[in-house]
Amino acid sequence: MIIKYSDNPFKAVIGIAFYNRKSILLFTLISIVAVFQYEFGEIFDFEPATLPVVPVTILGGALAIFLGFRNNSAYDRWWEARKVWGGIVNASRTFGVMICTFSSGYFSNGKVKDKEVFEWRKELIMRHIGWLYALVMHLRKETSWDELEKFLSKKEVEKLKGFHNKPTQMLHKQGERLQEAYESEMIENFRHMELANVIKEFYDLQGKAERIKGTIFPYYYNYFTSVFLWLFITCLPFSLVTEMSWSTIPMCIAISFVFTILEKSGAVTEDPFEGRAADTPITTIARNIEIDLLEMIKSDTIPAPNEQKTGRFGVKYLD
Template identity: 30%
Template sequence: MIVRPRMHWLRMLFVWRGSVVSRILPRLGFFLALSLLAVALGPLPFALREGSLALLGVALAIFLGFRNSTAYDRFWEARKLWGSLMIVSRSFLRQALTHPSPALSTEEKREVTDLLRALPMTLNHQLRGTRIPLESLPPGVRECVVAADHRPAKVILALGQWVTKQRHQGRVSELLVASFDDNLDRLSEVQGGCERIAGTPIPYVYSVMLHRTVYIYSLLLPFALAGSLGWSTPLVSVFVSYTFIALDTVTSELEDPFGNEPNDLPLDALTRTIERGVLEMVGEPLPPLLQPDDKFLLT
């Protein structure tokens, strides 16, 4: 995710790092050259009327806006799910630290804390399709997830077994077990919701249709404007192309919020925040917060 301090409106007009301009600049250069060629060639044997392209541009803007809204809904739902993961993890640990009687020993606190730290770690790597280094997991968790294909589910199962052990020892009542179980269900819902977003992209045919329309429109636009705008055509044509192509590019990033694109969710930073939250509750040393790099990118 791009994280930048607030800037003056004038400076934001020329911002480079954190925008998609660097990614689409070669394409804009192509359309600039095409616009210059359209003006230099003069009137063509066939006529492209501005009015017809204007209607197409309005329709294209509406469809792009709809796709962008759909992609942002996926992005925001993913962020809310990770917010719920943070809340439920802290709630589960609070119950574990305050309700059992007699109170948990240091080793027992470490056991439940390690499981709650491991859950966002394993979910992060599962959603991004990467292999989590086992040495990054707490030692007590490695054995229970080393052979698992769905490691977050295995961690949630281990949390459930921890609750069952406390009940068998008579340290929590049936009412408290139900409360623990409710939090476990919420953790499973978070995992399932994230997997649904990651495994169900926006229909490919819809994305292809809009992508083709954007580029065909950008190809035809200079030839429709050249007759009336003359040498102003490159400026107007490239600006309109930039608007549509940039929106198409950003939407492609947002529709997969768990990826590694600049505008995707910073799962590493969210994982570290959850880890710090549970460690602070048990009085353990905290790892440092992750900070954006020199390109303002927070992973």
């Protein structure tokens, strides 16, 4: 998630121009062609091509409607993604508290030792942290799962590699361990049901995240928005050149850049889990949850929070 472009305004402008250099170059060339053919048409004995302003204005209005709808829809997807991960934060903390306070050797009349209870708590907390990072990798379609060995046994990680949806199987394993704890009387019936409900909530939140990831934005909106955008950019200088002459070039560059940035911002925002600087910072969120849960079990190895990163041209963001 981008925090800000740069502390240096000059770097910010240069960075924005750099990442949009191809588009800027293209509509600059279109504007130059329109002006040159108008200014020097008589010299080369041909009729300059011009367009009336009104049709181009109507086209610009239609384009603005498409861009507005698309950007609103894209922002809704981004905001829903943030709400889903906000729900994961809250449910994870609830799960951690329940695991640490609901389990006890008390219900087994001493048959379950305190050490067994502690190891069970630690196992479920570590697997849940592994689930968080597995969900991050699942949403970003990453292929290396060896990082999970920090939270799970090597045998369990190898077994997971055979499954298509690894986070789902990890939640299934959590449910199995809850059932085993209930059968060994480490937790009683009511507490087992409450913990199972939290597992169900994780399934729901994972499904919502997968829906955002898997639902493709309607193709015709992307396609026709792009077509209308470049049709407008192409026609604009030919409609302004009769009134503005050489001033058409900077004016068309400015107007075209505004519409291009609006189109690009919608395209980037509609996919919030790709791991880009502008996306939902799910790795940072997962790390914050990891810290909270490890503190609950009084772990000796608690990682530091993810620091704000600085990218090219001074862009500040969270992963």
